[in-house]
Amino acid sequence: MAPDSAAPDIIVTAALPYANGPIHIGHLVEYIQTDIYVRYLKLAGKNAVYCCADDTHGTAIEISAEKAGVTPEEYIARWQQAHQESFARYAIAFDSYYSTNSEENRELSEQLYAALKAGGHIYQKDVEQLYDEEAGRFLPDRYVKGECPECGAPDQYGDVCEKCNATYKPTDLVNPYSTLTKSTPVLKTSTHFFFALSKHSDFLKTWLANERLQPEIRNQIMHWVEKGLEDWCISRDAPYFGFKIPGTDKYFYVWLDAPVGYISSLAHLLGGTMAAREAWNHAEIQHFIGKDIIYFHLLFWPAVLHAAGWKVPDNLIVHGFLTVNGEKMSKSRGTFLSADEFADKVPDTEFLRFYYAANLSHAMTDLDLNLKDFTQRVNTELVGNIANFVYRTLSFIEKNYGGELTKPATDERARQLLLDVQTTVEHVVKHYNTYEFRKAVQGILKVSQLGNQYFQESEPWKHPAESQDVLTTCANLVRDLSIICSPILPRFAERVQQQLGLAPQRLADLSVTLEHTRIGKPAIIWRRMEPLVFGKPEATSGAAPAGAVQASAAQASTAQTNAKTPDILDLIVAKITNVEKHPKADKLYIETLDDGSGSARVIVSGLVPYYTADELVGKHIILVNNLKPAKLRGVESKGMLLAVQQGDDVKLIEAPDARPGDAVTI
Ligand SMILES: [Zn+2]
The missing domain is CATH 3.40.50.620 (HUPs)
Incomplete structure (x- = not known):
């Protein structure tokens, strides 16, 4: 810049x-x-x-x-x-x-x-923390587990019990262990830097009086302030990825x-x-x-x-948070989707922008993505109402008037229409300004409905020669619609404005009347979409016989690999030691293996639809050892693992009792 x-x-x-x-x-x-x-x-x-x-x-x-x-x-x-x-x-x-x-x-x-330091807001204090001597590091709350001090539930994190919801300090855990090494942590003292948050209660009370804050948030925060604030530890010990605090061995x-x-x-x-x-x-x-x-x-x-x-x-x-079909997003229900996975499922990502906007208000409530409702609203409101009004207007003008506009209609019906539209547009603008996007969407749909109704009642197809002013009025409505929907549907709005032969429009352009001009080329932008279904992973190939052994975990990886299958397979046992999601491919994991050679080996496989990363770590699998390395979306994969395809599902072939590096004989 x-x-x-x-x-x-x-x-x-x-x-x-x-x-x-x-x-x-x-x-x-x-x-x-x-x-x-x-x-x-x-x-x-x-x-x-x-x-x-x-x-x-x-x-x-x-x-x-x-x-x-x-x-x-x-x-x-x-x-x-x-x-x-x-x-x-x-x-x-x-x-x-x-x-x-x-x-x-x-x-x-x-x-x-x-x-902060110059203002006297920082001080130092000794803190006793759990320390993993094997890993050589202090353990953050989420890296310590043990029995809940309240209810005794085993394997609870160091900050909150998932069984009884009790909150506590990691040092309160009974029989604590490090999740990194499974060793028992020891208490160790470290001198930390604190920000004196408690001194700022009065300031926060004044600041929270800000009228613009949502009342439910203000009340919640005010409650915390009134209960009394604890000072805030702003430093961490090495090893840490971050910025060193100048003049110290700590990190921010x-x-x-x-x-x-x-x-x-x-x-x-x-x-x-x-x-x-x-x-x-x-x-x-x-x-x-x-x-x-x-x-x-x-x-x-x-x-x-x-x-x-x-x-x-x-x-x-x-x-608030997003729920899908009224429930928490969940991997097992197939409703925990990445942005890319969802984008691959819909004809246009602006459908999701529209759906979220249609459900967003200024209140801190959760938002539900109901898949049936999603498809229905896209088809009736976006395609059937808005896109339909745009296309029927522009194609009529193209077909009957060679794309030429005249002056807008001036009769009583047209005047009333313009008044209704103007009032609605003013509301839409106000709702954007107050974060009430749900109401803004209602206004946008109303403008489009008014347009469709006016078009329908005018019956221009019965006497096209006398209807050019009616269609010019409709074209102005299409322009208005494209402007007020553009924050939510920017790409759609841009295409509509191109079809109108206009440069990108702003709110101020609403006052300009389109007349005696020529529009661009109309084209259908959206069509009805098929019902959206999440859930069970889609079948990865046509009709693989049940139990067929494949040298790839899933079609996702075979489709992208150019590795040649050798005539004789060299199969060995390897242990999965770490699993990461591939940053550029939704279905691929990057797995680190112990293949008995003493150095880590990385492979890429399409197991995301079938296993969580946690399920994979620790498994002893069968690795094809003599494949040419292949790059999968930018990451080199040195081998493939064996899996069985059963209908829609894929299961790894495991050798739990074998050691990494053991040969598999045929
Ligand atoms: Zn508990």
């Missing part, structure tokens, strides 16, 4: 996705919601920017990278690329998409910390530098941290987040910014 880019008046952000897995359809709610809002602001002529970044630091990423046998930098780069590709498929248009592992973010985090806790990523994303856009801080301190700041991270965004973040003398957010918009 050019360093002289104009500073924005409004900075809008969505939460930073963690660089440790794919974007799924639940995440998309927020990125689409935010995208619609920013597109609306720009349509209204506002100087707004949409900033986001990958959240890249912390123990989880450090450990995942180590398991995957790559550096954390390589690991996060893979995910960032995958994230950006997924977002692009849904027309999510960030002005800046960056990484928290950037020089700008380091600079800004250090500046923020220096300001990921939640300290993650939200700073909003500002460094802005720095990436504006060409430097100075420009970003200047812009941040003068712009209106709005964060879109999910209800799972309100603690960080409505307590720590404003308190830290305030203490450092930086500008605090003006508004936070909190959404």
Whole structure:
């Protein structure tokens, strides 16, 4: 970006996705919601920017990278690329998409910390923590398990019991063990840095009075503040993937530098941290987040910014979670879909943008993706109502008037229509502005209904020669419709405007009357879609006989490989030691194997529809040892594993009692 880019008046952000897995359809709610809002602001002529970044630091990423046998930098780069590709498929248009592992973010985090320190908001304190002597590291809550101190349930995490929901400290666990090495952790003392959050209760109470915050959120946070806030530990011990705290051997806790990523994303856009801080301190700041991270965004973040003398957010918009068919997304029900998997199933990803918008309000309620309802609304509302009105109008003009418009109709019926449309459009704009996208969609559909009704009642097909003014009125409605739906359906709107022969339109263009002009070439944009079905993985090949042994785990991998099958197979036993999702292929896992050779071996296989990563780790499988290595979506696979295909299912052939490297004889 050019360093002289104009500073924005409004900075809008969505939460930073963690660089440790794919974007799924639940995440998309927020990125689409935010995208619609920013597109609306720009349509209204506002100087707004949409900033986001990958959240890249912390123990989880450090450990995942180590398991995957790559550096954390390589690991996060893979995910960032995958994230950006997924977002692009849904027309999510960030002005800046960056990484928290950037020089700008380091600079800004250090500046923020220096300001906190200078203001006397940081102090040091000894903390006793569980330490894994075998792994040589302190254990975060999620890396310790043991018996629940309340109910005695075994194998509970160090922060919360999934059996009785009790919350506690990892040191409270009975018979704790490290999930990394299974060893018994010891207590060890480390001196940490704390942010004095408790000193900022009064500030937070004032800040929370902000009328723009959703009342249910304000009440929840106010309740926490009134219960009394604990100071916040902002440091972590090595080994850690993150930024060193200057002058110490500690690292910033990921939640300290993650939200700073909003500002460094802005720095990436504006060409430097100075420009970003200047812009941040003068712009209106709005964060879109999910209800799972309100603690960080409505307590720590404003308190830290305030203490450092930086500008605090003006508004936070909190959404609920996504359910599918009324239930939590689930792998076993087949409703836990990545953004890419879903995109592969629908004719147009804008259908999901529409469906989410049609169900989003400013309230923090969960949003349900009901698959029957999805198909029905796409077919009746998008295809049957909106796209139908556009195409019947434009094709009629093309066929009967050679694409020429005259003046709009001026009779009483047309005047009443324009009044109704104008009122509805004003409501749509107001609803965008107040995050009530569900109501905005209702208004958009109403405009289209009014248009269809007017077309129908005018019966232009009976006397086309006298109906050019009626169709000109309809063409103006098509233009209006394309403008007001463009935040939700940007690609559709762009195509409609092209078919009208117009440059990209803004809200201000609504006041311009289209007349005595020539439209472009009409074309059908959408057709009815088939019912959308999730669930059981689709059959991977035609009619494989039950029990047929294949040298590939699934069709997904054979289709993409060019490895030659040798005449005589060399089969050995190998143990799966680690499994990662392939960042660029939904059905592929990247598996690390112990093949008895002493060095790790990586293969790629299409087992995602059949096994979870956890189910695979530890299995002893049969490996075809003498295949030519093949690249599968950019990752080299050194061998294939044997599996049995049974109808729609695929099962690995296992040799649980054999050792890695053992030969399989035929
Ligand atoms: Zn319990």
